[in-house]
Amino acid sequence: GEDVEQSLFLSVREGDSSVINCTYTDSSSTYLYWYKQEPGAGLQLLTYIFSNMDMKQDQRLTVLLNKKDKHLSLRIADTQTGDSAIYFCAESGLTGGGNKLTFGTGTQLKVEL
Amino acid sequence: NAGVTQTPKFQVLKTGQSMTLQCAQDMNHEYMSWYRQDPGMGLRLIHYSVGAGITDQGEVPNGYNVSRSTTEDFPLRLLSAAPSQTSVYFCASSYSGEVYGYTFGSGTRLTVV
Numbered sequence: 001g002e003d004v005e006q007s008l009f010l011s012v013r014e015g016d017s018s019v020i021n022c023t024y025t026d027s028s029s030t031y032l033y034w035y036k037q038e039p040g041a042g043l044q045l046l047t048y049i050f051s052n053m054d055m056k057q058d059q060r061l062t063v064l065l066n067k068k069d070k071h072l073s074l075r076i077a078d079t080q081t082g083d084s085a086i087y088f089c090a091e092s093g094l095t096g097g098g099n100k101l102t103f104g105t106g107t108q109l110k111v112e113l
Numbered sequence: 114n115a116g117v118t119q120t121p122k123f124q125v126l127k128t129g130q131s132m133t134l135q136c137a138q139d140m141n142h143e144y145m146s147w148y149r150q151d152p153g154m155g156l157r158l159i160h161y162s163v164g165a166g167i168t169d170q171g172e173v174p175n176g177y178n179v180s181r182s183t184t185e186d187f188p189l190r191l192l193s194a195a196p197s198q199t200s201v202y203f204c205a206s207s208y209s210g211e212v213y214g215y216t217f218g219s220g221t222r223l224t225v226v
Contacts, residue, residue: 103157105153
């Protein structure tokens with residue numbers, strides 16, 4: 001079945017850029033998403049990218065997609081303490097249908113002063 | 114406030130007990146899903162629905178039932194609780210499934226003893 005992998009932890013200093021990486025196996029993925037989960041809360045959709053795009057920028061967030069390598073990344077510029085959270089990569093594809101997302105294990109981002 | 118409402122927020126059950134986790138959304142979303150979140154495993158899909166009267170199984174459906182009699186509500190029933198069902202449960206809804214991503218509720222933390 002589909003598989004989405006992420007590293008578990010990332011620590012950065014405030015003001016630096018953060019890069020969170022994700023790899024996926026479903027070559028039919030049509031949309032890929034980044035969600036943010038703060039402690040005790042549900043998941044919040046940060047951004048998404050359609051599979052025919054290479055890059056998407058939204059304020060401090062830049063999403064890069066390498067479809068050949070099935071690699072997705074999320075860059076957060078000027079990382080702030082409020083960015084500390086768990087970040088989930090997710091994909092939807094023909095095998096799952098538009099109504100089923102496959103999530104990665106999540107990357108815990110810690111922002112230090 | 115518009116969104117996805119889950120009740121209860123916390124629940125402790127004894128092994129063998131049954132209960133229903135409630136989920137309601139007021140955004141007229143067609144798609145609704147239930148996920149469980151376990152440490153180091155990301156979110157796994159339990160059941161989903163693409164509209165009133167239509168439900169289907171996800172990745173981990175055993176031990177759970179769902180029904181969708183209205184667009185707004187999508188309850189998740191635990192038939193006979195087991196310790197392996199200790200988890201955080203999230204309900205999510207979406208207008209189109211793929212393009213707009215999902216809106217998540219704040220979760221129900223369930224402990225089965």
